[in-house]
Amino acid sequence: MSGSGTVGVLDVGCFSARLRCVDRAGAALEPVVNHKTRLRLDRSLDATGRLRDEGVDAVVSAVRSAAEVARRNEVTDVFGLATSSIRDARNAEEIRSRVRDETGIGLRFLSGVQEAGLSYRAARAWFGSEAGPLAVLDIGGGTVELAAGRGMHAEFARSLRLGARETTRRWRLDTDRPSGHALDALRDDAVERVLAAVGDEVPRLREFRTVGCSKVLRQLAVLAGRRRKGTKSRELHVEDVREWIPRLAALPPARRAELPGISRPRARQSLAGAVVAEALLTVFGGPVVTCPWSTTQGLLLALMDEGTGEWVRSQAA
Template identity: 55%
Template sequence: MSGGPGQVGVLDVGCFSAHLVVVDDPALHPVLSHKTRLRLDLSLDGNAGVRRSGVDQVVAAVREARHVAERAGVRELLPWATSVLRDAPNAAEVFAEVERRTGVALRSLSGVEEARLAYLAARRWFGADVGPMVVLDIGGGTVEVAAGSTGEPVLAASLPYGARTLSRCQVDPEVLRASLLESMDALGDLRGHFAVGCSKVFQQLARLSGARPQRDGPDVRRTLRVEDLRRWARRLAAMPDRQRARLPGISRHRAGQSAAGAVVAEALMTAAGHDEVAICPWSTREGLLLTLIGAGDDEICRVA
């Protein structure tokens, strides 16, 4: 997975972007970063299958990323698709067409593996000194939870409560809380763990609740409190998308699922028994990069 010596590359194809990142050190400083905007949320049919317009978007983005990587001398990279493609009922057909038209074979990770990678990323970011850690990661299609006391999690789970999923099916918040509580109870008591929120959903909700903006850099400490989340969940539910998109931290393309994201985050934090989470700027993609580059447990610790 390299271009220059020691380089590793990942092409992360998700609902809102196809992001090519190449790094050459365990601190994951990008030597190449290229992003193509996608709107696959607008290209799903009633069964969450990917329509022709969505396939064409993915093909164009993957083809462009491949050309960018080749021009930069990155000959090998790992292209992977998140749940919007992985869990689509026509995923096999989509993957086959993308490979036929671009020469790039997309791969997918299971939800459990995504949970494990998010944990690896958060553990490397915050370090061993925080002790037992639980990582909560809200994606569009699923929610990932992982916990452990060392470099590897002792438990990892994926639950079908992503922000996009819930915004499409309008689940009652009380039903969601009950379902998440039941699922989290099966994972054991996580209240004594250091709680971490990964993903764009947590980052944007933290910014909305007063955390410093991303332009201040990744090393700034950011947190999200459940009391702030509950207040904003109610306000977001009462706003149209255009009004949400004008709020701090809420991007225009994610405005439609921001209310559902707030409901999921509040229910997940409550079910995990935590009133506050520390925001981690790294998640599954960074966990995958760390795995590919072979960083040891003690090679990086960046406590925000």
């Protein structure tokens, strides 16, 4: 394999470090290298927001493994992306410094707004221009990204600290018996924050096709079990989410992991993710059509475009 025509993204998040490499001349985003190391950084964040030593060790080990895979496959162009678990940690710069010194790969940060734009680009490429105007929702661990537009690039992008992990911690929903008052308070807070971010755009965006680009929304869609007629895509309606919130709240995390679509690592934060999803669907209308591509694919598409790729590299911190 020739490294000169191959570009890769190493996406280091809360639950995994995943290396995806694609051939610029090959089929659109068909991976020629796909390597994943599991992480559980949510278990290593202390009460102050600092990633403890065992979490940093796990990140270094995962990045080192990915770097070795890239070298074996002669891939020299690898963009290391650290998402909110590291970006928002109090010792983020210490983590980046150690990773760079011990692996040779520099982890870079994109702002939430930049990530929102990349999720939009991925959704646009997946659905195509014939899909019409898109409103893209991405519920991550630390933040929620919102983006909308009619063409290849988003005309509107926002990022809110409403991620599933963040809201689970803030509203103390990581217990076996979460408070109904806390669920109501989170729902009201999320609706208020989304409305404040979107503002007068709400009526216009409700006319757009709403797309979900996150695992939170995809797992809820699997849980709801609705498929779009004539396609493999899944839909998520606000009434689906409202039906499942009390059912998720009644189950301890270990039991939630037994449900269709919910993985064990994400089970604890699945309830908060569902409440935030309900708030988003309340504001945007719906239904949401899920998309398997998100920020990583949007970044790969940008890097494969010479002009856009240079701009993205220059904007990354």
